[in-house]
Amino acid sequence: MDILIAFGVVSAIGLILAILLALVSHFFAVEEDETVKLLREALPGVNCGACGFKGCDDYAAALAEGRAKPNLCVPGAESTAKQIGEILNVAVEPPKDVVAFVHCNGNCDATSKKAEYRGISTCRAASAIYGGPNACSYGCLGLGDCAAACPAGAICMKDGIAHVDTSRCLGCALCVATCPKKVISMVPQEAATVVMCNSRDKGADARKACKNACIGCKKCEKVCPEGAITVTDNLAKIDYTKCTGCGICAESCPTGCLKKVFFPDLPEVSEEG
Numbered sequence: 001m002d003i004l005i006a007f008g009v010v011s012a013i014g015l016i017l018a019i020l021l022a023l024v025s026h027f028f029a030v031e032e033d034e035t036v037k038l039l040r041e042a043l044p045g046v047n048c049g050a051c052g053f054k055g056c057d058d059y060a061a062a063l064a065e066g067r068a069k070p071n072l073c074v075p076g077a078e079s080t081a082k083q084i085g086e087i088l089n090v091a092v093e094p095p096k097d098v099v100a101f102v103h104c105n106g107n108c109d110a111t112s113k114k115a116e117y118r119g120i121s122t123c124r125a126a127s128a129i130y131g132g133p134n135a136c137s138y139g140c141l142g143l144g145d146c147a148a149a150c151p152a153g154a155i156c157m158k159d160g161i162a163h164v165d166t167s168r169c170l171g172c173a174l175c176v177a178t179c180p181k182k183v184i185s186m187v188p189q190e191a192a193t194v195v196m197c198n199s200r201d202k203g204a205d206a207r208k209a210c211k212n213a214c215i216g217c218k219k220c221e222k223v224c225p226e227g228a229i230t231v232t233d234n235l236a237k238i239d240y241t242k243c244t245g246c247g248i249c250a251e252s253c254p255t256g257c258l259k260k261v262f263f264p265d266l267p268e269v270s271e272e273g
Contacts, residue, residue, distance in 0.1 A: 035064045035087065042083035044076045046151055048172030063088065071095045075170035097189035099166040099263050100146075100154070100175050104183045105196040105256075106139040107159040111210040127180040136209040138199040140183045146175035166263045189263050192245025193238060197257040200233045207255070214257040220249035 039060035047055035051072035053062055062068035063084065070084045070092045078094035085092035117126050117133040123145040131137040140161040147155040147162065154168035155175060162184070164175075176184045183198045195214065199206045203215035216234035228242035229249055236249075236258065250258040 033061075033064055036060050038087050039063050039084060042076075042080055042087060043073060044080060046075045046170060046172060048075060048151060048170065048174050050074045050172040050174075074098065075172050077171075098171045098173075098186040099169045099189050100164045100171070100173070100184050101166075101187045101191075101194055102140060102146075102162045102164060102184050103195055103198045104140040104161050105212040105259075106134065106136050106210045107161055107212075109159075110212040111135050111139065111160075124180045132181075134209075136199055136201075136206075136213065138181060138183075138201070139210065140179075140198075141181065145178045145180070146184060149174045149178040188240050191238075191240055191243070191263065192260060193243060193247060193250055194259055194261050195236050195238060195257060196259050197235065200235055202234055206234065212255055212257055215255060217254060219252045219254065220258055223248050223252045 040056060043056040043060060045056055049055065051059045051068070051074075053059040053068065059068060059072065063070060070088060070090060071081045071094060073080045073084075074095050077097065081092045081094040112135045113133050114135045115130070115133045117129070119125055119129065121143055123132075123141040123143045126132045126141050126143055132141050134141060142157050142160045142162065144155075144157050144162070147153075147157060151172065151174065152168050152170045154165045154170070155162055156165070157163070162175075164184075166189075171186065173186050176182075176186060181198065187194060196212065197206075197210075197214040199210065199213045201209065201213070203217065206213035207215055214235050216231050216236075218231045220229045220236050221231050225246065225248065226242045226244055228239045228244075230237055230239070238249075245260075247260045250260050
């Protein structure tokens, strides 16, 4: 009899709590904003943070509240921008296509090691010890932090440095944020010439550390008919708003650190991300 009474009491308490939970759930439920739901479905779900928000959920909420521009989703590209514009009933200029590029050509044949590194196999850890083991303190360390961060698997390590498969690159810039040497940057997809160096050392020192280095000679700056190249801190930089892709700068570069390139079209991002 005592067992039955105890069972009955417990059952009654459970029933009362279930009723209370149901009532609380009903009266205190937060209705989901339909606009936020539609925006979230339009976003690719990569959660890369390239838009400046923590992920797609935060960006969708910010869009619905008018706190964010509707063309910040680089991985979603034009199709996502178009959907967002239709949902918000606004005109949206699609984001410009960009790809990640590794500004380093310090492969195993071009540079050497100043020390042997035996530690945690990450670029960040190696960089914290006297700038890393490589002779060039500005170059790619080749330990793959960027590859680990890439959600598209577009980066691999080859011949001691990182390489980006631009046909798979989403343009999220997570690799840029991850690289401790700031060797990677986002360049326009239509870029025709790139600088494959990150060294700020003076010419002789840069060439001593890596035979493919930019030596700051300014030949490229002098021959560019559009004034698209400037040499700052011993390193050539390209203004892609001025560059016409003529390739004269690459032809004049004595170390070959300026290269002509072609980036294929970016793939469509699926709704599953």
